[in-house]
Every structure is written in structure tokens, then in C-alpha cells.
């Protein structure tokens with residue numbers, strides 16, 4: 681079985697229609713290996729436009745649009761939120777859940793993140809579950825405990841069988857948007873821990889779930905990171921806003 685590789689772009693609260701056009705034309709002749717999916721996650725405002733323009737430009741069918749967030753609630757009085765039904769309506773099939781900015785700025789708890797992952801799976805959306813330790817947690821040797829405490833509530837909520845459809849993005853918080861990348865050896869060691877953690881509960885899930893690395897990935901470091909045994913692609917912030925860089929990163933990913 682070949683495990684799918686994924687390169688996901690997180691535009692955060694950046695971008696506009698000009699960026700949509702720029703990325704769509706920049707990816708027009710991108711060379712992707714087989715078993716690679718590309719997922720571009722703009723702000724809610726551009727989900728539809730990006731999706732339509734990707735289709736109109738007849739880009740590679742492995743290029744998808746994803747949301748940066750979703751509500752764990754079905755519908756109702758939740759101002760500013762977006763539901764799974766709305767994402768389905770827009771033909772969106774991926775969603776980032778539990779990004780460290782959602783956890784730290786908007787105080788999303790691991791339980792809430794678990795409910796969001798469950799809502800996504802129930803709606804047939806693929807959740808990209810973000811986990812990662814802070815710099816202090818890394819220095820004090822708590823990385824593995826922190827990652828376990830972020831993954832386990834999700835497994836408890838959705839059940840290990842459904843977890844097979846989850847994608848995990850390991851993003852050390854100290855490497856996001858800072859220009860500090862984990863060394864490929866450090867990233868591999870942590871990905872290996874995550875895979876072993878999953879294997880304790882299901883070998884099948886451990887073999888199948890793509891593990892993405894995120895944190896200052898760019899065109900210069902992506903090849904070495906993606907070559908690591910347990911790294912199946914990346915979640916890319918800043919470099920995903922530059923079509924030329926993002927194209928190089930997409931081409932570096934390979935299924936394993």
C-alpha cells in the first residue's frame with residue numbers, strides 16, 4: 681500500500697482575488713508525483729472563487745480546496761462560524777482543524793478540536809488535524825506527552841477505525857512563521873513517535889494516515905524534509921503565498 685502524500689497551503693488571513701489568479705496560473709503545469717494531493721486553504725471569502733477557477737483552468741485533479749476551520753455545531757446562532765453543510769455545499773472536501781493559532785488565540789481545546797474532527801468525518805470531509813509543542817515544551821522534554829494529549833482525545837471521540845481518514849500535520853509551534861525549521865532529523869524523530877503512537881492502537885491506521893510536517897517549509901528545505909521516512913508532505917504557510925515556491929514544494933512530495 682502506498683501512503684498518500686499531501687501538500688497543504690494555509691493562507692491564513694492573507695490573500696485576495698489577485699492571489700487566487702496568481703496561484704491558479706502558477707500551478708497550471710505543475711508536475712506532481714502519483715499519490716500526491718495538493719490542498720489550498722484560503723480564507724472562507726475565497727473558497728468558492730478558488731474552487732471555480734481551479735476547475736475552469738482544468739488544473740490537475742489532485743489539486744483541491746480546503747477550509748482553514750469549521751464549526752463543531754450543525755447550524756444556528758454561531759456568528760462568524762462555518763458549518764460542514766456549508767463546506768459541502770461549496771464542494772470543499774478538506775478542512776484544517778486545530779491549527780496552533782486556533783488553539784492559542786481562540787482558545788480551542790483538544791476536546792473541541794476532537795468534536796470538529798468528528799463533524800468533518802461525519803460529513804465526508806478530510807480533516808487535517810494540527811498538533812505541535814511549544815518551544816518551552818520541547819526544551820523541557822514534554823513534546824511526546826503534549827502530542828499524545830492532543831491526539832488521544834480525537835481518537836477517543838471518533839474511534840480508532842474512523843481515525844483512518846484523518847491527516848495529521850505536526851507543526852512545532854516554535855517553527856511556525858518564524859523561519860526556524862526543525863532539522864529533518866528532529867522532524868523525522870517526532871513523526872516516527874506519532875506513527876508509533878498510532879500503531880499502539882492500530883497498525884492499519886498507523887500505516888495509512890499521512891503525517892505532514894509544518895513550520896517554515898520552503899522551496900530550499902522541502903526536499904530533505906519530504907525524503908524522511910515518516911514525513912508524507914507538508915502544511916505550508918508563508919511559502920504557499922508565492923506561486924513559484926509553492927510549485928516547487930508540491931513537486932517535491934512523493935507517496936511512500
Ligand code: PEP
Pocket residue numbers: 690692851855856857858859894895896897915916917918919
Ligand atoms: C502554518 O501556518 O501552518 C505554517 C506552517 O506556517 P509557515 O510555513 O509560515 O511556518
